[in-house]
Amino acid sequence: MHLILGGARSGKSRFAEDRINHAGGGTYIATGRAWDTEMANRIELHKSTRGKIWQTIEEPLDLCAALSSCNNRDGAKPIMVDCLTLWLTNLMLEDRDIDAEFGRLCDFLPALDVPVLLVSNEVGFGIVPENAMARVFRDHAGRLHQRIAALADQVTLVVAGIPMSVK
């Protein structure tokens, strides 16, 4: 399990994609929802840059089900989840129990028998946001990253497209 953190436009998804391309392809679990044109364009751009050696699953909420559907299949092709922060956004918009969802994911991940690369935005290095929802979001994101990082074999921080090894 590999947690890949990075800022906006840091090349974190590209880094994960490159690793899976070198492994001959895999499964891309897209958590993003096209709730506006800006986002729709980003999703399309991401799709168009991936090749046919990828299978894509779109799953905004039930990440464990999406991961589970990849288990014991396809000769252990690696999975890329892009990204945890969009998944968190969706959970919050649906008013889910965030800690319960995090617990479910963290209980499930060690049982996966294929390599998984989890991509997420590091969002905690700015000024405290004035927006209360944004404060809650970055607190959740920080806690999730800590939990996943504790379980992960590798943690990478991508800066300007270049990986820095964290763990």
Place this chain on the structure above:
Amino acid sequence: MHLILGGARSGKSRFAEDRINHAGGGTYIATGRAWDTEMANRIELHKSTRGKIWQTIEEPLDLCAALSSCNNRDGAKPIMVDCLTLWLTNLMLEDRDIDAEFGRLCDFLPALDVPVLLVSNEVGFGIVPENAMARVFRDHAGRLHQRIAALADQVTLVVAGIPMSVK
């Protein structure tokens, strides 16, 4: 002297606490003020996770006095200051002379004869804030971190709970 930087919910306080727990406990200097319920809950949560091997001093403004009271006492038990950014917030709210306060702290720290771990939020990696006070705050925070880091024996950046060595 060890400066421990991290983003929001990065595990920076936990990292410092763990180190002092392994050393058999120490003194926790809390700079936070419970000026709203959110903050009060955070302070209580932090307190409840610390054990009885800790002594707690609450000091929002006069950090040198709080540190000084620990000097030559308790068999050199380590001190944790949590955190410098809340101290800076309090200084700004009280309209203190920030550079003078920074100078006083930086003059005092090398004279401490016990190990001190200074925890602080790295807040400078976001977009320039629209709020002028927030811009002043992050400028002050950045300058303080530079001054402390120049004096420190170790500087650590905590990312997703994992320490990255900076110095």
Place this chain on the structure above:
Amino acid sequence: MHLILGGARSGKSRFAEDRINHAGGGTYIATGRAWDTEMANRIELHKSTRGKIWQTIEEPLDLCAALSSCNNRDGAKPIMVDCLTLWLTNLMLEDRDIDAEFGRLCDFLPALDVPVLLVSNEVGFGIVPENAMARVFRDHAGRLHQRIAALADQVTLVVAGIPMSVK
């Protein structure tokens, strides 16, 4: 070519200046425009801390022309560009074709026959800004950093005045 990233008040410019001071001076290309008093003060502060071993060129938009004017001159004295994010700000305010400008710079840089240190703000590690222009800005900045980092011999992230090697 050396890309130097850092947050606000991280000491990134100081780090670049120190390196060029040790090399006996060089050319400082200032991209900042004094569009308000706060900025004017920053520019003056920066100027006053540099010595006479520096030549200063102020160029808010045509970075390639400024760099070109340093080529094959002054016995290969190093150049410092401070900073790419202010240059990007100016390009956006002038409504230039950002990708074309990035392409022009990235085509030009490898042809420079003197060492160049490019300083820039890492702005992508915060919460998604509510301001749409700020979102566009940090997307552009992230893409520019990736392109420059791919070309650069060295990439450094400055944290609290201390350099962390990225590449």
